[in-house]
Amino acid sequence: MDFELKSVSLDQSSRLSLDALLVAVPDGLSVSGSAEDALSRLISQALAPGGLEEGVGKLLVCFRPAGIKAARVVLVRTGPSRPSDVKKAIAAAAAQVRQPGTAKVGLMLNTLTDVSEALPAAVQAMSEAHYVYTQTKPSAKPSPVRQVVIGVADASAVRDIHARACAVAHGIGVAREWANRPANHATPSQLAEAARSLARKGGFDCQVLGEKDVKALGMGAFLAVAQGSEQPLKFIVLRHQGGARSEAPHVLVGKGITFDTGGISLKPAAEMDEMKFDMSGAASVLGTFAALSQLKLPVNVIGVIPACENMPGGAAIKPGDVVTSMSGQTIEILNTDAEGRLILCDALTYVERFKPRAVIDIATLTGACVIALGAVRSGLFSTNDELAQALHAAGEASLDPCWRMPMDDEYAEGLKSNFADMGNVAGRAAGSITAAKFLEKYAAKMPWAHLDIAGTAWRSGASKGATGRPVGLLMQYLIAQAQDSGAQKTIQRAQGRAKKR
Numbered sequence: 001m002d003f004e005l006k007s008v009s010l011d012q013s014s015r016l017s018l019d020a021l022l023v024a025v026p027d028g029l030s031v032s033g034s035a036e037d038a039l040s041r042l043i044s045q046a047l048a049p050g051g052l053e054e055g056v057g058k059l060l061v062c063f064r065p066a067g068i069k070a071a072r073v074v075l076v077r078t079g080p081s082r083p084s085d086v087k088k089a090i091a092a093a094a095a096q097v098r099q100p101g102t103a104k105v106g107l108m109l110n111t112l113t114d115v116s117e118a119l120p121a122a123v124q125a126m127s128e129a130h131y132v133y134t135q136t137k138p139s140a141k142p143s144p145v146r147q148v149v150i151g152v153a154d155a156s157a158v159r160d161i162h163a164r165a166c167a168v169a170h171g172i173g174v175a176r177e178w179a180n181r182p183a184n185h186a187t188p189s190q191l192a193e194a195a196r197s198l199a200r201k202g203g204f205d206c207q208v209l210g211e212k213d214v215k216a217l218g219m220g221a222f223l224a225v226a227q228g229s230e231q232p233l234k235f236i237v238l239r240h241q242g243g244a245r246s247e248a249p250h251v252l253v254g255k256g257i258t259f260d261t262g263g264i265s266l267k268p269a270a271e272m273d274e275m276k277f278d279m280s281g282a283a284s285v286l287g288t289f290a291a292l293s294q295l296k297l298p299v300n301v302i303g304v305i306p307a308c309e310n311m312p313g314g315a316a317i318k319p320g321d322v323v324t325s326m327s328g329q330t331i332e333i334l335n336t337d338a339e340g341r342l343i344l345c346d347a348l349t350y351v352e353r354f355k356p357r358a359v360i361d362i363a364t365l366t367g368a369c370v371i372a373l374g375a376v377r378s379g380l381f382s383t384n385d386e387l388a389q390a391l392h393a394a395g396e397a398s399l400d401p402c403w404r405m406p407m408d409d410e411y412a413e414g415l416k417s418n419f420a421d422m423g424n425v426a427g428r429a430a431g432s433i434t435a436a437k438f439l440e441k442y443a444a445k446m447p448w449a450h451l452d453i454a455g456t457a458w459r460s461g462a463s464k465g466a467t468g469r470p471v472g473l474l475m476q477y478l479i480a481q482a483q484d485s486g487a488q489k490t491i492q493r494a495q496g497r498a499k500k501r
Contacts, residue, residue, distance in 0.1 A: 001148060001169075003148050003341070005148065005155045007284050008108075008151040008152070010031065011110050012151075012385065015204070017071060019097075019172055020074065022090070022094075024078045024090070024108060024111050025075050025111060026248070027081070031213075041067070042065050046172075051075070057088050057092040059075065059077075061096055065343045083121040084399055100144055101144060104148075105149070109150060115158055116158055119161050121397075123166060131176060133180045135177070135185060136182060150205070164318040167294040168475045170290055172471045175469075176465070176467065178283040178286055179276075179277050179280045179466035180465055188233055188260055191305065195289075197284060198290060199238060199364035202290070205239040210235075217346075218324070218325075220340065220346075222326075222347070224491050226313055228316025230263075233307065234307045236303075236304070236305040238303035239301075248355055249299075249302045249356055250357055250358050251303075252284075252360055253347045254286075254305045255364060257275075257279055258308045259276055259311075260309075261275065263312060263339060264318050264336045266312060281457075284453070284457075284470055288301075290473050295494070297479065299478055299481055301478060303363070310337075316336070317336055326350060329422065330420040332417040332419050334417075340364070340365050340435075340440055350442065357466075358384075358446075359447065362470060362486040363452060365435050365450075366435050366452055372432060376401070377395075378473070379402065380450075381436035383449075386447070387448070388404050390481075398476035407440065413426075415434060415437065456470070
């Protein structure tokens with residue numbers, strides 16, 4: 001979907017050659033429709049008693065209104081026009097323009113007094129509403145909408161915001177697509193090829209390690225999870241070099257379990273098909289790099305994806321087995337269905353070599369996080385206050401929220417083992433926290449945060465499918481880091497000039 005930003009008034013909106021026109025109607029909007037301004041006249045009439053109902057997302061659909069070139073006009077209430085209101089409203093309006101032949105749609109935000117925060121929400125809503133999964137469903141009909149003209153009062157004032165919003169929407173779409181694909185269409189090898197393709201198009205470096213490389217590195221925990229599957233494991237490393245080579249990178253580590261049966265600790269059959277979504281952390285890393293390929297942020301970012309299946313079989317790890325991680329710490333496998341932390345712990349040890357500015361791992365790690373936070377907020381775990389605050393702020397700004405959970409040392413008591421340095425589970429109580437405490441043992445040398453997206457990465461039921469979260473959060477974090485870095489460099493240059501004088 002192509003988004004075009006355009007400076008346009010309400011009067012000019014009436015004369016645009018469009019198949020459909022969506023118009024945001026905020027609370028307190030006052031327009032006076034003249035004979036020449038058909039759209040303002042229509043809005044004025046709709047706001048009269050008995051017209052457009054109040055409430056965010058309430059609609060009025062008009063067919064071929066007089067004086068307006070678009071065949072269909074949708075007026076939608078955006079309430080006080082907070083970003084969350086705009087997203088809800090535009091999503092509702094977007095559902096009204098899915099008819100065949102509706103290829104070019106106008107989205108008029110020129111009614112809003114401050115479009116800077118509303119614009120990203122509107123772009124995200126339109127993009128998400130018109131995403132259709134077709135990879136393994138030939139009967140699915142793609143959205144007819146190909147172009148969206150976004151009308152604002154002054155395009156030059158929000159051009160950078162528009163570019164960022166489009167890049168993030170693209171990245172969310174990539175993450176949704178890969179997470180939605182069935183496990184036989186998203187194997188570790190296919191994920192690796194997707195990363196290579198992304199690197200070629202985006203100008204990134206991409207390295208893919210296989211089993212021999214992983215053995216040589218001593219990644220015994222990662223190898224243990226993969227050994228029950230016939231699909232070969234892949235360890236994928238992507239590099240975006242947007243800043244100076246001397247600048248420490250931000251590292252994203254995405255859990256890439258392309259299918260999770262639970263291994264010998266087999267999951268129940270009901271809803272096991274949804275375990276294709278267990279690589280949503282990996283998909284979010286691919287999606288973030290897809291967004292970076294368009295935005296070219298001036299920061300260094302490394303993406304790491306340990307990818308494999310977790311399968312039962314004669315070679316699979318068993319409860320009670322002890323494995324040695326890359327860090328040298330031994331782990332007693334008490335539950336083979338707690339496998340995500342096993343592949344992540346070796347990945348966290350691996351990324352120490354980059355001397356990162358920050359490490360963020362993203363994983364559909366625990367059902368306990370779903371119980372704690374549901375599908376609204378991702379779980380955020382970190383012992384680094386600065387990093388945690390930056391991620392929380394990014395989540396709020398991007399409408400992809402997270403919530404910081406406690407990390408008291410006492411939560412790690414249950415990980416003690418009589419036969420290894422630690423067990424891989426600590427019982428049911430506080431399961432999401434004890435999983436984070438396990439990972440903390442491998443990230444102590446770095447500023448680190450863990451995002452548990454088990455509740456937010458996909459939806460179940462009739463609307464089953466991936467959400468693309470937390471690409472929005474991650475990109476907002478990186479954008480903020482790039483802006484902070486740029487501001488710091490400006491200050492340093494100014495200080496340098498002052499010293500010379």
